[in-house]
Amino acid sequence: MTDTIIADNITRVRDRIRRAAQQYHRADNSVTLLAVSKTRGADEVRAAHRAGLSDIGENYLSEALDKQAALTELPLVWHFIGPLQSNKSRAVAEHFDWVHSVDRLKLARRLSEQRPPALAALNICLQVNISGEASKAGCAPSALPALAQQVAALPRLRLRGLMAIPAPSDNEAEQRAAFAQLRALLEQLREELPALDTLSMGMSGDMEAAIAEGATIVRVGTDIFGAREKKPSDV
Numbered sequence: 001m002t003d004t005i006i007a008d009n010i011t012r013v014r015d016r017i018r019r020a021a022q023q024y025h026r027a028d029n030s031v032t033l034l035a036v037s038k039t040r041g042a043d044e045v046r047a048a049h050r051a052g053l054s055d056i057g058e059n060y061l062s063e064a065l066d067k068q069a070a071l072t073e074l075p076l077v078w079h080f081i082g083p084l085q086s087n088k089s090r091a092v093a094e095h096f097d098w099v100h101s102v103d104r105l106k107l108a109r110r111l112s113e114q115r116p117p118a119l120a121a122l123n124i125c126l127q128v129n130i131s132g133e134a135s136k137a138g139c140a141p142s143a144l145p146a147l148a149q150q151v152a153a154l155p156r157l158r159l160r161g162l163m164a165i166p167a168p169s170d171n172e173a174e175q176r177a178a179f180a181q182l183r184a185l186l187e188q189l190r191e192e193l194p195a196l197d198t199l200s201m202g203m204s205g206d207m208e209a210a211i212a213e214g215a216t217i218v219r220v221g222t223d224i225f226g227a228r229e230k231k232p233s234d235v
């Protein structure tokens, strides 16, 4: 995809975010656009940066590390958003600014222990399995309060909020109902942990519904970089 197309796509996505923010009485700058660049090359990330984006989301560790190595000159904020095996936590703790996909204490403990002392605390979102699908990653809503307390106490992590990937739906009311659940879970946690400030929710197909329900980070791949070829590992 050419730089011009990526820049035009980003303009369109920004317009959608601005319109949704206005419609739902949110401040324009209250929603961060995270460019999801899985399967895309370093050149495409560079084009997104040139078009004004600095938050980059990656799902696959080795692919992400290659891109980071090719882009060290850019002041990018790297978000790990994919499933993470505990035995791969060290590289994530060393090379990312955020992890959105923490869903168990063991993984959080390792990330905290492995976060290099020279770096700021690693920003964490807990991934919640909102739709209750057995195949989906994420902690059960009922397990969330205990997990949040334990993760918040880890010294090298900074617990920021929640992330979810609801079951896909074309129906805006259904989309909003799922995002409203995540928002309600965050509100509940904030009674004990008032510093939590992040709802990572909404993708290309449902970002307006997510913004309506309070998303502070929308994670957009397809509508910035075009359709992806399916990887066998994609769910």
Ligand SMILES: *Cc1c(COP(=O)(O)O)cnc(C)c1O
Binding pocket: 036, 038, 059, 081, 082, 165, 203, 204, 205, 219, 220, 221, 222, 223
């Ligand atoms: C791929 C992916 C996205 C982006 O999805 P699009 O529909 O391409 O915008 C967002 N979040 C996560 C966790 C992803 O894996």
